[in-house]
Amino acid sequence: MKVYLVRTADFQLEDFENVLNLLNAYPGTIDFVDGGTVELDNPYGSKIFRNKTKFEHQEQLDIMCSMSEYSTKRYERPIFPLKKKYYTWKQLFDEVEYYRNEQHVDLNDFVFLLTNQYNEKNWFAFLGPSLRTGFIHTDDWPWFFGDGTDIRYPIAYEVTTWVLRGLMCQNQKEIVTRFHKKTVGCVNDFCKNKTEITIKMRTADVCDACMQVMKNKDVPPHYLNQLFSVMDGIRANLMFRKRIGIINKDSRIKIDLDAKKIFLTDFGNLDVRLNPKELSLYLLFIHHKEGIALNSLHDHNEELFTYYQKVSGRFNKDEMQNTISLLVNYLDGELHTTLSRIKSKFKKAIGTELSENYYIQVLPTGVHGIPLNREGVEIV
Numbered sequence: 001m002k003v004y005l006v007r008t009a010d011f012q013l014e015d016f017e018n019v020l021n022l023l024n025a026y027p028g029t030i031d032f033v034d035g036g037t038v039e040l041d042n043p044y045g046s047k048i049f050r051n052k053t054k055f056e057h058q059e060q061l062d063i064m065c066s067m068s069e070y071s072t073k074r075y076e077r078p079i080f081p082l083k084k085k086y087y088t089w090k091q092l093f094d095e096v097e098y099y100r101n102e103q104h105v106d107l108n109d110f111v112f113l114l115t116n117q118y119n120e121k122n123w124f125a126f127l128g129p130s131l132r133t134g135f136i137h138t139d140d141w142p143w144f145f146g147d148g149t150d151i152r153y154p155i156a157y158e159v160t161t162w163v164l165r166g167l168m169c170q171n172q173k174e175i176v177t178r179f180h181k182k183t184v185g186c187v188n189d190f191c192k193n194k195t196e197i198t199i200k201m202r203t204a205d206v207c208d209a210c211m212q213v214m215k216n217k218d219v220p221p222h223y224l225n226q227l228f229s230v231m232d233g234i235r236a237n238l239m240f241r242k243r244i245g246i247i248n249k250d251s252r253i254k255i256d257l258d259a260k261k262i263f264l265t266d267f268g269n270l271d272v273r274l275n276p277k278e279l280s281l282y283l284l285f286i287h288h289k290e291g292i293a294l295n296s297l298h299d300h301n302e303e304l305f306t307y308y309q310k311v312s313g314r315f316n317k318d319e320m321q322n323t324i325s326l327l328v329n330y331l332d333g334e335l336h337t338t339l340s341r342i343k344s345k346f347k348k349a350i351g352t353e354l355s356e357n358y359y360i361q362v363l364p365t366g367v368h369g370i371p372l373n374r375e376g377v378e379i380v
């Protein structure tokens with residue numbers, strides 16, 4: 001079975017790809033597939049959230065007002081009253097159904113639209129009449145989980161739970177009737193008060209009653225097994241982030257030379273993408289645990305060249321040697337630019353505080369190096 005994720009351009013590509021990484025980190029017969037980008041028509045209208053309470057509730061607001069522009073650059077906490085453009089559920093489902101037909105998606109496969117756009121009832125997500133088509137709201141997660149939240153975890157979690165609901169219910173009405181109005185820490189909690197979603201995501205559990213329904217509906221056990229693994233994994237990652245200050249442990253990393261990515265295993269396989277130059281320099285420092293003084297980097301010219309040759313995909317030796325000579329020149333700006341790009345990529349992936357041990361920096365000994373514990377480093 002395939003689960004296609006498509007996005008509107010306002011949901012950042014990097015976040016989108018990492019949601020896919022998270023979901024695909026747990027092997028099984030469900031494939032989570034990059035379905036590309038879609039464009040929505042014009043919104044239906046606008047709504048006003050008069051206050052925080054309204055904003056935090058999944059219910060309809062039917063006040064019409066003038067349009068307002070919305071910037072998606074960085075999460076800005078809303079100020080009330082807040083005006084938002086919104087789409088009707090029908091508009092969103094029609095868009096996804098159109099995509100299904102265009103792409104000849106199998107009837108049993110799921111397609112989810114991931115979008116920062118608001119929907120008429122202010123829900124986190126819902127499935128269309130076929131129960132194989134849905135939308136997931138990708139904005140505002142920091143509002144519920146706190147500013148430091150990595151929104152990719154709750155979004156991946158939502159994808160999982162809506163697949164589960166699609167499999168265990170016959171129609172939209174059944175989905176709604178199976179919701180628990182009171183939050184019990186089950187996947188089927190409705191969370192009318194949207195802030196309660198943090199409870200269900202941290203328990204990542206399914207109550208006995210819902211478990212029985214899944215059994216009665218003959219949801220294939222291998223699907224359940226995979227979906228539960230994803231949910232458990234997301235929970236573990238959320239917890240790993242939360243507890244990292246106390247347990248004082250680095251995430252394992254996997255350096256994939258073909259993909260030119262560094263996967264942060266314990267952060268649910270979130271990836272950091274380095275270009276060949278950055279990756280070669282990173283490999284050099286990974287291999288030199290004790291660190292290297294930047295002004296003696298040229299002593300490692302040959303070793304660096306070997307890495308670059310391996311990952312750059314280039315063949316002209318002179319050109320490659322030129323690139324490396326520039327890179328190891330302490331007085332040239334190239335080295336410092338490359339170092340700062342690597343640093344900012346790690347920061348972007350897991351935040352300033354958590355990224356501290358993973359990038360190249362000045363070690364206590366005064367030379368440059370990567371503090372990361374090498375036991376958890378794997379190069380493939």
Ligand SMILES: [Zn+2]
Pocket residue numbers: 180186187188189206207208209210211
């Ligand atoms: Zn339940």
